[in-house]
Amino acid sequence: MDLTSVTLRRLRMCLKTPFTTSFGSFKEKDFILVEVRDREGVSGWGESVAFTTPWYTEETLQTNWHLLEDVLIPMLLEKPIHHPDQVSELFVSVKRNQMAKSALEGAVWDLYARRQGKPLAKVLGGEKTAIEVGISLGIQPKVQDLLHRIEESIKEGYRRIKIKIKPGWDMDILAEIRCHFPDVPLMVDANSAYQPEDLNHLKRLDEFNLMMVEQPLASENLIDHAILQQSLSTPICLDESIGSLENARQAIELGSCGIINIKIGRVGGLTPAKAIHDLCREKGIPVWCGGMLESGIGRGHNIALTTLSNFMMPGDTAASARYWDRDIICPEVTVTNGWIQVPQSPGIGYEPDQEAIDAYTLYSNTYRA
Numbered sequence: 001m002d003l004t005s006v007t008l009r010r011l012r013m014c015l016k017t018p019f020t021t022s023f024g025s026f027k028e029k030d031f032i033l034v035e036v037r038d039r040e041g042v043s044g045w046g047e048s049v050a051f052t053t054p055w056y057t058e059e060t061l062q063t064n065w066h067l068l069e070d071v072l073i074p075m076l077l078e079k080p081i082h083h084p085d086q087v088s089e090l091f092v093s094v095k096r097n098q099m100a101k102s103a104l105e106g107a108v109w110d111l112y113a114r115r116q117g118k119p120l121a122k123v124l125g126g127e128k129t130a131i132e133v134g135i136s137l138g139i140q141p142k143v144q145d146l147l148h149r150i151e152e153s154i155k156e157g158y159r160r161i162k163i164k165i166k167p168g169w170d171m172d173i174l175a176e177i178r179c180h181f182p183d184v185p186l187m188v189d190a191n192s193a194y195q196p197e198d199l200n201h202l203k204r205l206d207e208f209n210l211m212m213v214e215q216p217l218a219s220e221n222l223i224d225h226a227i228l229q230q231s232l233s234t235p236i237c238l239d240e241s242i243g244s245l246e247n248a249r250q251a252i253e254l255g256s257c258g259i260i261n262i263k264i265g266r267v268g269g270l271t272p273a274k275a276i277h278d279l280c281r282e283k284g285i286p287v288w289c290g291g292m293l294e295s296g297i298g299r300g301h302n303i304a305l306t307t308l309s310n311f312m313m314p315g316d317t318a319a320s321a322r323y324w325d326r327d328i329i330c331p332e333v334t335v336t337n338g339w340i341q342v343p344q345s346p347g348i349g350y351e352p353d354q355e356a357i358d359a360y361t362l363y364s365n366t367y368r369a
């Protein structure tokens, strides 16, 4: 692959409705869009999923810009590579900074697939032609608002509902939801809002017939997740705790979870994401693809990854229109009866909408070999 330049753009897109987790609320999404170009002028696209503050992991938009500009782009443009798998190898000497690595690696994967004239899903070894998706609903001002959002989401066809929980917005809310929607496939995500001492309280989650409870405790705390899993019949799903293949191996060995949420950005790219997927398949741990309120570019990457066989549960990659008035890809991602048809055109299979990208760009910079 003859890479000649990389362009970073900082975009700001307004969310249709604010998204609230146990750590705070977002009204807009600021992120870095990455474009790699080769000698023939073909482009590949990637997206950094880092937020502007380090509430989810330690990375931020600014730390990603720094890593990309000062470390990763110079490394990538210095040495020729032949396959996108070599990008994560090239970055082994750089500790962590997974989202920064992933943004660039994803762009190289897209370019590689486009050059082959094949969909990224195929190039990754994915077989599915359609993927099943769910929806993640943030904490709402009132229970009534949440019930209304759930009803709408079911009507739109989403295959499972995930709600965000935190102390004070958990058991009573779930009781209310189950009263109105006794059978809807339901799960909860705490984004580490609980402490090991909350074990007895968390045991009550078993009353609500949940598919899983996502990341109840701190990311570093695999031991207490294992202890909690022993007293819960609801499977624990780890999100923030899984930053690498090694984290996944340890969580599985310790019994810290029964399910893993794979996010490409959190694990450093598509190559490591695939390695975690393969390990989980071997160990009998089902996986699903999480979301980070991505633009269409990141959404396209998620869809391609989800075509791998061990993605056995609906992911969080909802339709473009659930987040944005206008997405930055053509066509936008649409969901019909809870399914997304995997695009069959080359690369991520969605074309970047240059006009929309320009309209959302705050500033940009290009780096040449």
Ligand SMILES: O=C(O)CCC(=O)c1ccccc1C(=O)O
Pocket (backbone or CB within 6 Å): 056, 136, 189, 191, 239, 290, 291, 292, 293, 294, 316, 317, 318
């Ligand atoms: O709709 C989405 O993209 C996923 C929503 C979501 O749950 C989420 C959004 C932002 C950050 C973290 C998470 C999460 O899965 O924990």
Ligand SMILES: [Mg+2]
Pocket (backbone or CB within 6 Å): 189, 191, 214, 215, 239, 240, 290
């Ligand atoms: Mg999560």
